[in-house]
Amino acid sequence: MPTILITGCSSGFGLETAKLFLARGWDVIATMRTPNEDLLPASEHLRILALDVTKPDSIAQAVQAAGHIDVLVNNAGFGAPSPIELTAPETVEALFQTNTIGTLSMVQAVLPQMRQRRSGVVVNVTSTVTVKTLPVVGIYRASKAAVNAFTESLALEMQPFGVRVHIVLPGRSPETNFGVNARPHLRGMDDPDYAPLLQQFVKNVQDDTVPVTHASDVAAAIWKAATDPSAPLRIPGGKDAELWMAEAGW
Template sequence: MQTILITGTSSGYGLETARHFLDKGWNVIAAMRRPDATCLPASPNLRILPLDVTSQESIAAVAAAGPIDVLVNNAGIGVVGAFEATPMAHVRKVFDTNTFGVMAMCQAVIPQMRERRSGVIVNVTSSVTLAAMPLAAAYTASKQAIEGFTGSLAHELASFDVRTRLVEPGYAPTTRFAQNTDLRIEDLIPSAYADFARPIFEAFGKPSLTTKETDVAEAVWTAVHDTSDRLQFPAGADAVALFQTRHDSGHDRRAYGRTLYPR
């Protein structure tokens, strides 16, 4: 029976992905900051472990719980606001979790996969890598970095039969986007940005900008089992449409981004 380690499983995409793999009979290591707050059902195939992806000691302890056949880097934080009003301390915090945390998790697990010549790494990014989302510059940059990192890693690990994948979810209203931050959105939208921000926030309420958590769980499942050279797996109808539009538009991200976030 194979074992999957999923980070950020206390809610949202991570929680649903853990449920999905449990239902399929996998051994699941569900890692999260606060294990006492888990909503996962009791199961003999489930281990719940504390994990802070910004702590090397915490990462090492979870990586030692293996053997790990699949690593899903899902943990992430972010905040919506004008970049000029976003404290640099928070920008660094976003990168510590979304970028350096993912890299550190990979570095901790790759040796055992390389030695076994088997394994899959799935890095969960976002549809903002397909069309940059306004008022989320730091978050977008942190996820873009992981896209490039994952593509490079795929080349490095292919000769060891370790597959590397990207799952790119669309927008989900239920995601705790600003989790683990004490910043308030009203503090990050200066009055000069009010007219610009208003239609963007209204666009977030449209049904077309909605991805279900089950969409992401199913995309991770597909990515894990796909044995081709495919790297990207958009999740949710909105992300799939963005992915297709990006290729149809000659990769002009700004051009089709304007159709999503009107001025």
């Protein structure tokens, strides 16, 4: 069976994707910064590896331990909503280091074996916040838009070598740790100028009357990218993602 390596499997989209591919008989390499054997069902088709995509040594060790990889899914990342003016420099650096450079580093580490074999699939998970302009998520949006940009070029570069490249764009999901992980970085709630904007942002995030993205939607989109040679470059990862991308003409 084919082998898939997925980053960021400790929760949310990555965990759900690992479960889906395991259930369908694939060999799954689930990676996370702190390995937890209890998150996934025991299986002879499962390996759990430690991986921090911000650390070159960790990437090198994980890729070497993984061996043969047919499909690479770059899912690891985090969000930090905050007005651009108030976003701490260390938060900006962390966002780009994890979301952009971490994804790029994984691609560069795995592509050589795929190119040499003339086969393979790379799936980069970004976000539909890149589809239209929104306040408060500007730096996060930029870090994901950068991934969209280099992935589009990568798809062209890999065509001669038989390696497919795709972008999966999830919408807003209540089933991830995005809000929990982002909360320490949020600034401006006590600022008289920015507080109304941030309060509206929080209200929008908590709105359960509109379509949202479920982790299973993203796993299904990744499955399509991995298994369907006719899959488009950009694949929406939820009902709201489909709507936003249609509105934008993507």
